[in-house]
Amino acid sequence: MIAEQINTVNTIPNIDAAGHVTGRSIYVDDIPVMHGTLVAKIIDSKLGHGIIKKIDYSKAEMLEGIVRIFSAKDIPGQNEIGGIIADEPLLAEYKVLFQGQPILLIVAETEDAAEEAIKNIIIEIEPLPVVIDPREAFRQGQLLCKSRTFQKGNIATAFTTCKYIFEGTAETGGQEHLYLETQGAYAYPVEGDSLRLFSSTQGLRHVQETVAHVLGIGMNKIEVDVTRLGGGFGGKEDQAAMWACMASLAAWTLKRPVKCIPHRMEDMRMTGKRNPYKSDYKIGLDENYKIIAYEATYYQNGGASADLSPAILERTLFHGTNSYDIPNVQLTAHSCKTNLPPNTAFRGFGGPQGMFVIEAAIDHAAKEAGVETTLIQRANLMVNGTEFPYGQIVADSEAKHCWDEVVQLHNLDNIKQQIETFNKENLLIKKGFSLMPVCFGISFTNTMMNQARALVHVYWDGTVSVSTGAVEMGQGINTKMLQVTAKTFGISTKKIKLETTNTTRVANTSPSAASATSDLNGKALLNACNQIMERLKEVVRTIFNEAEESIVNIIDEQVFINGVQKDLSWNEVVKQAFFKRVNLSAKGHYATPVINFDKTIEKGHPFAYHVYGTAITVVTVDCVRGTYEIDAVHAVHDFGTTINRNIDLGQIEGGLVQGIGWMTMEEVVYNGAGKLLSNALSTYKIPDIYSVPKEVNIHFLKTEGSDLAIFKSKAVGEPPLMYGIGAFFAIRNAILAFNPAAIIPYTAPITPEKVLMALYSKRS
């Protein structure tokens, strides 16, 4: 019976779906506006770098409909914001460091009035040289934080023993988050110089503390509330704060409700993206193609201020060797300061950038040594008992398991044979394939952040209210939290309401990020539910005069004692408990055990567990036009024991396609002056329905899971993105089938432009 019940719970559809399909779900811009709500519009720098010589908005401020124009001088608290290092001015005062940097805030009665005011503002900036290349910034000594090195074994001696040594460079581009809902915030003043703030953010604490810091008041005066996001993907982790600060600055000063929601093009030019990387690698192998030594140097393009780049840099190092066991490793990473918008978190958080480099190095080695890339990949997959370069011992490796399973399930030899035949028969169309293994560590690498809280109220009519620190942004966290509650109380999901995420109910939240949201908040929620459950069980024992050892269960809202059903329902127990003055509310807390990391030696046990998987990608390249299609992606993925199959499948498919987009068509283009050229949906292309793989097969590898995952259901948010890297190598292989001498740098994205240029390139 219990198994059956869990099963029903496991297949529940996303509880938000009904609201979504009817258009009734609420996002920031849908909140009913209070009378007198003002519009806040940001005036940003048109120059990539320079000294502000003059700002004159005296004429604009006198225009009808303009309430106030704010400059840096009008900030009551601190102007400098930033989650890790406070190095970013909310409003630029003396200098601008990137195109799109906010300088002024216009607050107006209407959008039209604000537009009119813009025409009457004079900003003069004396230009300074612009640097957009991370290697150039490094040469100039422009770094955002201290460089880091992870070391294992001794590469210097190891390289002397290698049969093969190859060196090269690899590059990955930026990626625009393109959450369908732009950034935004709506602030309104409440009594006591306080604010209620609706923000489209993944990180409530960061928004709350940043607004408090800017206004010079305590965090307790800022209530942040989030119903849901129209997508986040990391872009609303720290960068939601700016919009919230703008709305709050105006609302708090003017004591009127203020909305600050950018137009798509404003959002795109003012916010940072996935950090582009330029990297050097050196790989050494023995005669059996075992990787003996690997060295990589990463030049991260951080943009104009630190934002989350230092943490992203760290995860690049953590995932620099992907799924491979390499005895001698040295990875060095530099966070380079450039005149671009501060780059930021994006699904994978530096991991994909690091993994691309080692995959490029292995592919390079294979091509030069004249063996198949898959041979080297398979020969080096990690096994239990070995050590990650950061000191954690591999204890849960499913790397070979996933690889072998997908190779067998989809008959890789057959795929290879078919491709070979196809390529022989077709002169102007070629196919290619690749395998992409993934190993991704779960936990915030900053150990402190691995904590969460939840608040549960059981009302005396038997209905339940659940608050956690988790933000619903499409990943289905509400549904998973509902499942945790329903399963723990043994009640119908219909009795449970998921509340908005709110800082007055759950304080000091960690952002919904790092794939860890379900684990952290689920465990905290489980803790809260268990507290109430224990109290209710005690009530049951009292009612039936049962001894403390008797086992009380609630299944399908009915009470069981020692497996025997009693004539007592959930509703009745709750009512009895209330009459007996038992506390029907609980606050749960969770802090991930075991994990630690010592930055002084760059060693420790930073991850609760790892998630594994392998994907086969097959592509077809039109060798006349340089265009391509993804025929199929077959993946075997380690879910542990999934808590919700449909939702987890959606995460895999969505992450995969986002990764393919990053590797293929999504090209962030800045010109030399730091102006974003791919500044709208017409110039920045993300996958549409016609460009996704024709066939996607995801196999749920049943594994032990981890006790540190909620109900042993492993985290699923970020890992699948990296399957997309396979598309790059599959396309590259198809090009080589057409032109074996083609010059194809390991530079992603591999756009139709790069494909065509490579197809017709000639090795001189």
Added chain:
Amino acid sequence: MVQFILNNQTVTATQAKGSTILDYIRYYMRLMGTKIGCREGDCGACTILVGSLEADKLVYRSMTSCLMPLGNAQGKHIVTVEGINMQNISPVQQSIIDTNGTQCGFCTPGFVVSLTGFILGNKSTTYEQAVAAIDGNICRCTGYKSIERSAKIIAGSIAQKPESGTTDWLVINGFLPAYFLNIENRLRELQITNTLSPLENDTGKTKTIVAGGTDIVVQRPQMVKHSNVELLFDTRILRGIKEEEGQCIVGGGVTVTEFFESPLIQRIFPALAKHIKLVSSTPIRNMATMAGNIVNASPIGDMTVFFLALDASVVLARDSQQRTVKLKNFYKGYKQTDKEAEEIIIEILFDIPSEQTLFNFEKVSKRTNLDIASVNSACQLQMAFDTIETIHLSAGGVAPFPKYLSNTCAYLQGKKLETQTLEEALKIVNAEIAPISDARGSKEYKQLLLRQLVIAHFLQFFGPTEAIKKFLFQ
């Protein structure tokens, strides 16, 4: 004042007729299901259905409300997701829930509206058609596979839908609210009872001519909103496609969809479906007009490149004065045309090619569908045995305006398709064009790409002949 039916309600809007219907729906009517994703017709989050009486029959088409001037709603039925909602969830909505086809949900109302447009249409009800209906809807979360699964279910669920009495069947089977049954009559009444006054001019402001609005509202929404707009979209005399004395006459206001659906055009261009699929998306094709594409003078206008290879002419009119200009002579420079400010293009004319004539359209962009071309090209070819009798070759994205490659055409006339001829022709192409580097590609790429597309035309016509192979692999 603009009068129309919004969902089940007859409304009279007093807002500027050049303001967008999206703003009216969201911020005046507070119908929040219609979302704002990009305001440039590129994401579909704001998709609405627009029902209008075409040849006295009610036809629904999906459109992006962010680009639709409010004035274009005059006398029509505007449907938002709220107008689809019923007591029970519709099978379209249910299928998205069942397949987990929604994650963050922000794009979802747009998908629901587009798919409802699909079931309302009188076209075939295949899975491919269902997917085509959502080709303008972008989702960042799902990777579309679950949405494909839901499109399959939806296509299957309307397999029994009859060809006539479609609306009745859809209402009976719970796909649509019952009020849809009366819309056709209500729209007719709106017109017959003469409550529908012509849109008045706002003479104090500068005049702006707007057809589909799919470019000008993207580029200059504030200007359109605040000017005295002259809306051409519903001007009947600009619509229609006809054949007269061996010529095809396409009204300037004909939309890309109407062009594509015309039996005459489909007869002339048997491969049209493949070509049109490369042109923007369903909702944009439902709005964008032929004349709009031409006067816009964008260097990569798809339809312009198409018409250039037909050696088409445009008929320009001002009041009762008319003149005809060859399209290849229409462009004078970047965004400069031969058109006077007060003139409009009323017709596009081209000689109907003989059955032996070969025609092809090529387009490559960063994303194959719903994207602006890096380079596009069209070719019309008549052969006399193995010799080129006439050829018309056009290219976009390689010059300040859509380019008719006249020198190349002149050279190829009377030639056989040999490797050397191709080489020489491509040299002439290169001398005729002047691509620039931008977000859509470097100039070197565009040069190489046009070479490839010219070869692609010949490959389409003749397959990989020895001459072409030799050219490609030399």
